[in-house]
Amino acid sequence: MKNFALIQILLLLSCAITNANPIKVIGHITSGDEHVPFANVSINDGQKGVFADKDGHFTIELEENQTYSFLVSVVGYKDQTIEFKPTRSNHDIHFNLTKDLLELNEVIVSSSRRSQSRQETSSVVNVVGSDFLMKNDIKVVGEGLNYIPGTRVESTCGNCGSTQLRLNGLEGPYTQILIDSRPLFSGLVGVYGLEQIPVAMIDQVEVVRGGGSVLYGANAIGGTVNIITKSPKFNAYEVGTNFGTIDGKSHDYNMYFNTSLVSKNEKTSSYIYGSYRNRDVWNANPDDIYYQLDDDGNPTGSPIKDDFSELTAMKTLSLGTKVYHQFSDYNKLSFDLKYTHDERRGGNKLDLPKDQADITESIDMHIGTAMLNHDWFSKDKKLHLNSYLSGQYVHRDSYYGAYQQKDGFGLTTGQTVVAGSQLNINLGEFWNGKSFFVTGVEYINDQIHDKKLSYFDEDLGQNTQDATVSDQISNTYAIFAQNEWVSNRWSVLVGARWDFVDIVDKQTHENDKRVNSINPRVNLKYKLNENMQLRGGFATGFRAPQMFSEDLHIEVTSGQGVRTQLDPNLKPESSLSYNLAWDFDKTFGHVQTYFLVEGFHTRIKDRFDNQYNYLEDGTLILFKRNSTSDAIVQGINLEGRVAPSEKLSFQAAYTIQSAKYEEENQWGDEDSSTSKYILRTPNQYGSLSADYKITNQWTATMTGVYTGSMHVPYLPGGFIDGQLTTEEELIQSEQFFDMGLKIAYMTKLTKDSNIQIGAGVKNIFNQMQSNFVSGVDKDAAFVYGPITPRMFYIDIRIGNLLN
Known part of the structure; x- marks a missing residue:
């Protein structure tokens, strides 16, 4: 026994x-x-x-x-x-697996600060992936955003080439731009930032329109753009180059590489990328003439041929790496390091020193960014703690001046630090559904020091002193929390964010401001059936006042002293946003379809109103105050996607909107004209794209961006068709359709690598604004319509993941 x-x-x-x-x-x-x-x-x-x-x-x-x-x-x-x-x-x-020809099921993080399928989110999220950017010869992030409903990128300065992004008709400062969910786009970086991010580093771009994205920060009134960079998943590489020409004289050259390296035990991995772009200057109206002006402002002397730029000369170098190390199944650390050098110059006489041309607007910007991120998971993966620390330093040398002014040189430095921690809790089954809770804290320190540099004053016979324009520190302390409950038919998301913003004017302390704001968010989703869903929500938002304003250089080209002042009674802007969306996706036989109809309404109260005043010594004062007139933007976004087969797919987006002030609003100095229109905002705009796989080796793509008519302000001082303009005017622009076409051929290069060769044309019909301005005193902000004229290009891509 x-x-x-x-x-x-x-x-x-x-x-x-x-x-x-x-x-x-x-x-x-x-x-x-x-x-x-x-x-x-x-x-x-x-x-x-x-x-x-x-x-x-x-x-x-x-x-x-x-x-x-x-x-x-x-x-x-x-x-x-x-x-x-x-x-x-x-x-x-x-x-x-079944093919998702319309790619509707991407994993996103921007809707609720946690990873989930785009179809499961409580708010509408649009995604542009790296494949779309690459196959349509899009070099930088800004170009690709035009293909998302309610989104439009426009040029804001003909001399320096700055751009801004508008979401649902609201100007750039109302959009929160994130890098990997971190708010590192300060007012300084945001001016040129969308043109400084190469697609070589992009995995996808997620866009959440409206105040439903308020958990990401104060500026998310119009919405949030979250730029997700690539992560190493397996050993891969890609190199490519592109050459484009406008007129045989002005060229745009781009080259890039990226590679992913993963260790054998898959514990350590890295992604490395680099990009270099060199674009020549381009003049849209070289046959136009202008004249010098005498002391009374009258044309004098012989006619002069226009030699001012409409596209700036630009050289941009970007390098970066992202490194991951997984200590265990429950602990992961990542580190990002990025460097960008952006050099651009516009105006005329680019072969001369900057202070010897008639107009020069130039920057020489260095941007360094570091990001540290730690993820901890509980053993059952019900808890996820994410802690992060990010920093960015910007050094920008600049010259904004006209008439050979010696005091146009400037130096702007900026530092941004973002630190925080976020806890995601899977609460499990609750009321016949699942509940997910997210809470966190965040700290943002943003410092900007903007000054005009000293120069030798020949009248005084001595050097002047540096003149500070803005010297500001902004500290933001935030707490956020939200809970999302998801059942078979319903999703309910309720959240709020509390911000305390402390702004210090180090120069005078007269402009110190403290803002305390709590902003709630509610989103609902109801699944009507297997193919249709309704989404709706509302949120409040706010925007704290800022001393620094990059708008100054657009208004000032003659080198005079400038200074920013805040109204002592200045209040933060506040907003209230509503949206309601219906979407439908269904496969009919072999035809896959998707349609979206989204209505939106945003009201902004206590808007910041900039007034330009001149002191007796010639100093320009930018006085920021609250307007008594609210701004209201409302409309409908439409989107449709159809894939009749694996070889053919179509995508289109269209926006119909109204963007007005409740009362007449001044759009220049205190003596200027007024308008109810939010300027430079078309009431209709949209985009389309089509992909056709001709054979296994040949593909064709077509893109188009439509911009409707809009009201554009014009300030006097320049020459149009050889005539001096002396009256300010509000012009209703024409409409534009910027269409592109590309043909590409792919074949095997080696056993594990493919090569793709493509050729195409952008802006086939050369759609550009009808009037360009000449002269030293021209209005630099009088630009509208497509940014780039007709351009022919070829590109080559080599990689082991091309398909």
């Missing part, structure tokens, strides 16, 4: 040891007869995970006789979930 009992114990121990030994599960991922490479395999809601290889296979060790939930996701295919219990005799699992 004793021997029998001993045998039983040994058998039990043997079984226990056997069961404790993991089983190697082998996975196969296909779509029809094709293997799907590099899919993401998540097990039990992220408790474990692995990536498939280039042949669509993966292996992972799991415990025997336990049931696991496998979720497979990859761009271009619909997600698939399978329950699987591995055994010694059954350890192979097969996934057959």
Whole structure:
């Protein structure tokens, strides 16, 4: 009996040891007869995970006789979930994915500060992926945003080439731009920032329109643009180059590389990228003439041929890396390092020193960014703590001046530090649904020091002193929290963010401001059936006053002293936003479709109103006060996508809106004209794109951006058609359709690499504004319509993941 009992114990121990030994599960991922490479395999809601290889296979060790939930996701295919219990005799699992021709199921983070499928979000989120940017020859982020509903990028200065992004008709300062969910776009960087981010570093761009994105910060009144950079997932590389020409004389050259490196144990990985762009200056109206002005402001002397730029000369270098190290399944650390050098010059006589030309607007900007990020997960993955520290330093040398002014040189430095921590809690089952709670704290320190540099004053016979324009420190302390409850039909998201902003004017302390604001957010989603959903929400928002204003250089080109003043009674701007959206996606036979109709309404109270006043010594004062007139922007965004087959797909977006002030609003100095229109804002605009896979090797893409008529202000002083303009005017512009076409051919270069050669044309019909201004005193802000004229280009891409 004793021997029998001993045998039983040994058998039990043997079984226990056997069961404790993991089983190697082998996975196969296909779509029809094709293997799907590099899919993401998540097990039990992220408790474990692995990536498939280039042949669509993966292996992972799991415990025997336990049931696991496998979720497979990859761009271009619909997600698939399978329950699987591995055994010694059954350890192979097969996934057959269905193609998602319209890519509606991307994983996004911008809606609720946690990763989820775009179709599951409580608010409407639009995504532009790196594939779309690359195949349409889009070099920088700003160009690609025009293809999202309610989104428009415009040029704001003909001399320096600055741009701004408008969401739902609201100007650039009302949009919160994020890099990997961090608010590092200060007022200084935001002026040129969208043209400084190369697509080589972009994974996707997520856009949330309206105040539903208020949890990301104070400026998210119009919406949030979250630029998600690429992460290393498997060993890969890509190099490419592009050459474009406008008229055979003005060229745009671009080259880039990126590579991902992953260690054998997949614990450490890195992504490295670089990009260089060199664009020549371009003049739209070289045959126009202008005259010098005498002391009374009258034309004098012989006519002069226009030599002023409409596109600035530009050289941009970007380098960066992102490194990950996974200490365990529950701890991961990442570090980002980025450097950008942006040099550009506009005006005329670019071969002369800056202070010897008639007009020069130039910058020489260095931007360094570092980001440290730590993720901790509980063993059951129900808790996720994300802690982050980011910093950015900007050094910008500049010259804004006319008539060979010596005092046009400037130096602006900026420092931004963002630190915070965010806790995501999966509360599990609750009221026949699942509940997800997010809370966190955030601190933002933003410092800007803007000054005009000293110069030798010939009248005084001595050097002048540096003149400070703005010297400001802004500290923001924030707490946010939200809860999202999700059932089969309903999603309810309720959240709020509290901000305390402390602004210090280090120069005089007369402009110190403290702002305390709480802003709630509510979003609802109701699933009408398997194909239709309703989404709605409202949110409040605010924008704290800022001393620094990059608008000054647009108004000032003659080198006079400038200074910013805040009204002692200045209050922060506040907003209230509503939106309601209906979307529909259904496959009819082999035809996949998606449609969206979204209504929006935003009211802004206590708007910042800039007034320009001159002192007796010639100093220009930018006086910032609150307007008594609210701004109201409301309208409808429309989007449609259709894919009749795997070879052909179409995408279109259109916006119809009204953007007005409740009362007449001045648009210049205190003696200028007034208007109810929010200027430079068309009531209709949209975009379209089409992809056609002609053969396995040949593809064709077409794009188009439509800009409707808008009201554009023109200030006197320049020459149009050789005539001096002496009256300010509000011009109603023409409408534009900027269309592009590209043909590309791909073939094998080596066993593991492909090469793609493409050629195309942008702005085929050369749609540009009808009137360009000449002369030293021209209005630099009188620019509208497409930014780039007709351009022919060729490009070459080489990589091991091109398909």
